[in-house]
Amino acid sequence: MKYRKLGDTGLTVSEIGFGTIPILQGSVPVLPEYFNLDEETALAVMERGFSLGCNLYDTAIVPEYGDAEIKLGKFARLVGRERIVISDKARFYDGGEMYKAVEASCENLGTFADIYFVHQVDGEHEDEVFQKGGALDALEELKKEGKIRFAGIASHYYDILLRGAKDARVDVLQGSGNLLERGMLDRMREEEAFRKKGFLVNKVYAAGLLPGRFPVRTLIGGVLSYPVSSVLIGLGTMEQVGAAMGWEAGGGKECAAACGACREEREGERMEPPSFEEVLSVLEKEYRPIPCDRCQRCRCPYGTEIHTIFRQYQYFFLGKDYWALKKLGLGIRESAARCRSCLRMPCLDMCPKKIRIPDEMQRVEKLVKDHSGMGQAWRAACMEVF
Ligand code: SF4
Ligand code: SF4
Structure with a gap:
């Protein structure tokens, strides 16, 4: 596993972060793909990631990600709180509601969150989040009180992430991107405002649609070729953990080159990801x-x-x-x-x-x-x- 700086936070995070959706139990209609893991299995799967060098675990408030937040808190106590970075989030836009959400999360976790995101900020709620008394002000206050260490904005929208990148209250951003949906990452790479912020990328597998069409190492390596801090991969089985985190440990030699597009990774060098046109040409077969x-x-x-x-x-x-x-x-x-x-x-x-x-x-x-x-x-x- 390799590690990167999380912007100017002073934290160093594993290039591959553990997304906890697949380990949750609970009724989460908007998240149909999870494995309903019991606590013992969930802890074992998270531990497998840790043993392969993962130190970043991303979750969300109960019940948004079912009971994943509670399981992550137990895992933190198991491996030692100081050995992992906890990233958490809630979909509240008003300052008062966000403040209460973070307190609830801390209780569920049994500890503080290193990073707390305002989740899924969209055009409808953007101004409420950024304005005086909004969710970002609440996170700023919680930082001062030591209940979280860093504040973040998570959004699917480039303009909102850019606004976050220019806001001094924001330490870390979370956005989506993969080899097909890479336009936002291309723009981010060109924009100086993003340089000082940590940046976590989700949807690297495009909701599970790209593995099978492209090797996992191409999907992950492709996104890591951008100036991002870490990619978050939802993991629910030992095999998934091994596929996502094992290829770095094994030097990536097992590439199946299913797409025929990625270049061979030479020892110690980063893989050059397939171009957008090459990705399209693979999909054009379908x-x-x-x-x-x-x-x-x-x-x-x-x-x-x-x-x-x-x-x-x-x-x-x-x-x-x-x-x-x-x-x-x-x-x-x-x-x-x-x-x-x-x-x-x-x-x-x-x-x-x-x-x-x-x-x-x-x-x-x-x-x-x-x-x-x-x-x-x-x-x-x-x-x-x-
Ligand atoms: S042509 Fe373009 S601008 Fe006009 S309605 Fe369609 S999407 Fe909107
Ligand atoms: S590629 Fe064209 S259609 Fe797609 S988001 Fe960009 S500007 Fe819009």
């Missing part, structure tokens, strides 16, 4: 991908979140068909209709990939129309099983 890297430079004045729609399109073909259709069904008809009546089409000039955005919107709408019975069929199949 479907016609939209060449969107989610850079988020496009803006629709009518409110269509273009990059999110294109993401659901990709995820439909990569295996999350039911979930993608469900999300697309919420607004694609309206979005596609707006594109048909849009005269100026300003989004076209904003896209560096020169994607014919309005045309692609029609294609996504057709996809949803063609599969509109799928959700019902899926539900019917479930009813038969039960």
Whole structure:
């Protein structure tokens, strides 16, 4: 395992961090993929990561990640609190609510959190988080009281992360990125404001869709080629821990080169990740991908979140068909209709990939129309099983 500085915090973290979603027990409808591990197994899986050099463990408040926070607290006592870095988060935007959330987290953990994130900050809540008396002010106060050590912003949106990067109260940022959705990482690399902050990356496997199409070491090594502090990988089995953390220990020689795109890693050198075009060419064997890297430079004045729609399109073909259709069904008809009546089409000039955005919107709408019975069929199949 290799280690990196966490921005200007003075902490050093393992390049691969342990995401605790898969070890949780509890009813978490938005997180369908976890393994329902009992406490003993969960602790053993976390311990396996520790034995391979992991010192960064990321969780979220109960019940957002089920009981993962409680299990992590027990693990911290088992291995020694000072030997791991705990990253925690809660989806509260008001200062008072965030303050109470952190106190609850500390109780669940039985200790303090090293980093505490305002989780999933979006455009709707951004100003509330950053304004006086908002969640960031609460984290600042909690730092002074010694209840947390560092404050963070976690978001899927580049502009919000950039705002966090420019805010002195923020020490660490958490965003998403992988070899397909790398536009945000490309932009971050060029932006000086990010240099002093720690940066943790999640969704490196794209919700589990990219392993199998690309070797794990290519996915992880590719994201680590960016100036980030650590990649967070959700881990629920010994095998997953070994696959994510073992390749560094083993020198990465086991590369299956499934994509044929990654360059051989030479002893002591970083792997050069496949280019975006090479990644697309692997996916083209399965479907016609939209060449969107989610850079988020496009803006629709009518409110269509273009990059999110294109993401659901990709995820439909990569295996999350039911979930993608469900999300697309919420607004694609309206979005596609707006594109048909849009005269100026300003989004076209904003896209560096020169994607014919309005045309692609029609294609996504057709996809949803063609599969509109799928959700019902899926539900019917479930009813038969039960
Ligand atoms: S073409 Fe569509 S996505 Fe682009 S600006 Fe117009 S309505 Fe928005
Ligand atoms: S459509 Fe173009 S500008 Fe918009 S996120 Fe995708 S690549 Fe970036």
